[in-house]
Amino acid sequence: MTGFSEFGPPIPVEGGLRASTRRGSIGREWWSRRFIDVLESFADRNRLHRGRAYARQGQVIDLRVRPYEVSARVQGSRPEPYEIAIGVTAIGEEAWRAVEAELASRAVFRARLLAGEMPPEIEWVFAELGVPLFPQSAHDLHLMCDCPDYGDPCKHAAAVLYLLAESFDRDPFLLLAWLGRSRERLLQGLRRLPVEGAPDPFDVGDEPLDVAGFWTPGAGPAALRDRPTAAPGPPDLLLRLLDPPSVKVRRRPLVDVLGPAYEAMPDV
Template sequence: MSWEYFDEYPRYESVAKRREKAEKLAKKIAAKQGPLQPAVSKGQKIATSFWGQAWNRNLERYAEYEHRLPRGRTYVKNGLVIDLKVERGAILALVSGSEVYEVRINIKPLGVGRWKSLKKACSGQIASLVGLLQGKLPTSVMEAVTDEHEGLFPEPREIQFICSCPDYADLCKHSAAAVYGVGARLDDQPELLFLLRGVDHTELIANAGDTVAAQAVALDAIADGELGDLSGLFGIELDMGEELAAAVEELKPKKKKRAGAKKAAKKA
């Protein structure tokens, strides 16, 4: 529910109307600029994964943001973040309001010393990195990456909000919507957090310790049906060797043949 102002009197505009308006604007912009990447929340929760929820909790623990964040949550839930892109050191978004506003949020890169400390904290814990796909991390790794001052998530002093709207506040509702949109996006692409902070997540894997132990964890995870393509997740090739690769294939769920295919085979 929202109010748009015309002269001195408020004019009510329903959520459905605002969503419809946002969809039309998105189609118009996409026709000129190419496909957009809207930030989509899942039901009542903006984020459901460990990474998405941790991002949102990090924002919500800072008092200077608490009065503006609720409007941003509403914007995301109503589908008003019509485009969201995450790149090294920046979040770029288009947010539909009384018009389409351009948002840019600059995030300082993670300090070299801080990154080294995180790599050390994750060293030898490859199980937590494989579990990144589902956000299943040991307590020690969770504490390291979510630490308020030494973790992966940015502090207010590392964030700069820029929006084309006339709001004079440092964090306007459109910027708040964009940062919450990142939480939703991290549900599906947790690696974007590392990209945003300017660090290479494969360095954590390289520092994960014993390769044999890592492979054993991978086998267990595949056997339990918890993981899909590990190489795709981390963007690297896992050199498992012929015997281990054969074991992985053996553990993967077998595809059932279609009944029609069986009948055709019998006739032949």
């Protein structure tokens, strides 16, 4: 049945999901392109070509991302749309805690994630911990479609995969949500975990207080100038690291209002 193809053109879908790119590659950001490149490395190119055409014609009726599974409906030439499910292997809670601890150990890296960015280095973190961020082969994707084509993927599942990549373009955290970690839970974990090497503000140490030298003047300005400067970080680093306040200014979160002001601050 691998040679099965639908008879006639697909039934047009009013208001169907349509790929934003009309020609060429699908996927704009590095993580979306990486997902598509991996997919195209092991999937049947003819079915991928037909699936890409379906995605651009708007044949996908709906698409939903949940932990470990993407579900969708795709309209073919038959009256009833096909039901598609695309699963991935579950990442255990212990593995997720290890990923969060590694991500949180780097202040600037953590700040970029808290700002909604997906740095390329995140793939290395997952790989070092033995948790692949992207599928490595066809065995890592569990594709199910109720059409008669037993291709892996069939064109209906391929259309969903291409639109899934474009969804990752708009929200990179959908990729992590598919792997089992919602954006909210991941960011809560990053805010909660300490930065590696950062001093504990409540740890006063075991040294006794030197009362005799308490009033002794500290280092002068000249000594301060001789100290090496710290590595620069983004100007709004504190806004990204701290828990956002509930205050709003004209219905906008306070962090969004203060962000441009922090960006405009000159380096000192």
